Amino acid sequence: MKTVAQFAIGYEQLLDAGGRICGELPPFASDAGQMRRMYEMMVLCRLFDTKAINLQRTGRLGTYAPCTGHEATHVAVGAAMRPEDVLCPVYREYGTQIWRGVTLTEILTYWAGDERGCNFAGPREDFPWCVPIGSQTPHAAGVAMAFKIRQQPRCAVAYIGDGGTSQGAFHEALNLAGAQRLPAVFVVVNNGWAISVPAAEQTAAETFAQKGLGNGVPGVQVDGNDVIAVRKVMQQALDKARGGGGPTVIEAVTYRLSDHTTADDASRYRPAAELEAAWQREPLLRTRQYLTQQGWWDDAREAALRAECTAQIDVAVQGYQSRVMPGVDFMFEHLFAHPPAALRDQQDIARQYGAGEAH
């Protein structure tokens, strides 16, 4: 028997868990401003997460999907994308979204049960959060198809989790993107857990990156807690896609340091020792160590940053808490550009009974 195909999956890491350089750094890593900006965004995400969880615990927010542990991947993807690219997120990639102009108030408004949070003032063409798992990936393929048809040098980026890669939609989207060489990048955030099911039970594949290969799409694995490495591979994938080279799967290996959502209790299924070990690899500390080694960061800057982030978050909390609550007409608005006449009777009933009874 002859071999007709072979594969290998590369792994990129440039900054180890101790903040030590362990590979050839890309040019942006020598730019103090760019590196500081990424670190600052990571800290903002971490503090925002803590605040949002607290808001949920005190009854001021609905179920919330935390991002703690994922900050390097999310921020690096945001930094590598261009504003004119389009993001199809899952529901916890705040670092990418904030980088692209989604506001903290919009994020809180959404998780407070109010779809107005999806009406981003900044990235107008980005998709809103996507709750049905994996179903955002065909959207990215479709957006990329529109870019191809119109010959626009833009890219679509879809996120998906390790669990999401089990969905047929993911493979269908990859298959199309490969067959049509679409300008798309699929970022698999492997955080180890799909709610309570560990990645090892999700698939027999050694990596999630190789799930692209069966669909003719190359894949690469990267340390998802290494902001420099993620931005580098993301940049390469976007450059390739923009240049007509087709799609890429990037598997960012990270860890969900939080519960799946605030409605979840990971201690029911996840060994404490595993979580403890994962904290030793978390992304913020190593980034700060790198910045400190370069002479770009110190305790005073850290204190100032945290104060600034806290103030920014407080303003956002004020923003969503002081919003005018949606009235019943809200349900009937924006269903159609040309609403059918039949809906008016139901709207009249809704108006008559108003907001309903509290349970």
Place this chain on the structure above:
Amino acid sequence: MPRVTLVEGINLALARALSDDPDVVLIGEDIGVNGGVFRATLGLQQRFGKLRVQDTPLAEGLIAGMAVGMASQGLRTVAEIQFMGFLYPALDQIANHMARLRNRTRGRLCCPVVIRMPHGGGIHAPEHHSESLEVLLCHHAGLRVVCPSSPARAYGLLLAAIREPDPVMFLEPTRLYRLAKQDVVDDGKALALDAAVVLREGDDVTLVTWGAMVHDTLRAAEQLMQEKISCEVIDLSSLSPIDHDTILESVSHTGRLVIVHEAARNIGLGAEIAATVAEKALYDLLAPIVRVTGYDTVMPYFALERAYIPSVARIADAARQTLQDSP
């Protein structure tokens, strides 16, 4: 003025839309060189190129999902699902995303998508090729569901559907594709999407139906005329939203209502129409409402499909029954 079949009327409308608007793009399985399994897209790829008339991989969920992405960028995407029995994998995208994107982004993004699909049986097709699944679509807010009954209506309704900024599910009655020819003016004029049409005026009983059943119902009305039973026949045309006003107006005149559909009876559209007439016009009724529908069985393989699809005799008997049941 060309005399065309229903499928040729669809082809004319697609060609017109592609010519008029560079943002119109067609996607689907075998719609390119092959022109679609029913030839609805015949010759269009040659005229408009492989990017605007595009063969997709064989995955209905993908077709609906990529349509959402393309439409979010402003492409008026017309997707073909080869047979309605293959709609199921696409429902996740249609219900969770296509129907909701405008609402959940508060109008920021929308889905100008048309999904065309054959509807109903009667052409001796394989299993899963003959279903009438309109209720699966009608139940979802944010969608329009349309079903033409003639070549001219197919042409005008499809143009309207493509120009609509929201998703329209366009059900094409399979056994009408080549049943009869009609003069169709290729003038680019669209028909109203949300309106039912009175195809035949009458005084004794209102017959409401849509799609291929329109023809059997008209034949029943013709037969009944010889018994001096005068039927008003309404082509519902818009399955969602339903034009209840046209039905109510007719029932207030005739006092009797028969609803005819090929889809199964249980929770079919007939139930919705009957409930609305009961709520709004019970005292106009001279007799109980009768439904003539497919049975609550699996849509049988073709050896028995004619036993499943309501016949002219069943429709006529139902109309007679409403006269016997009333004073």
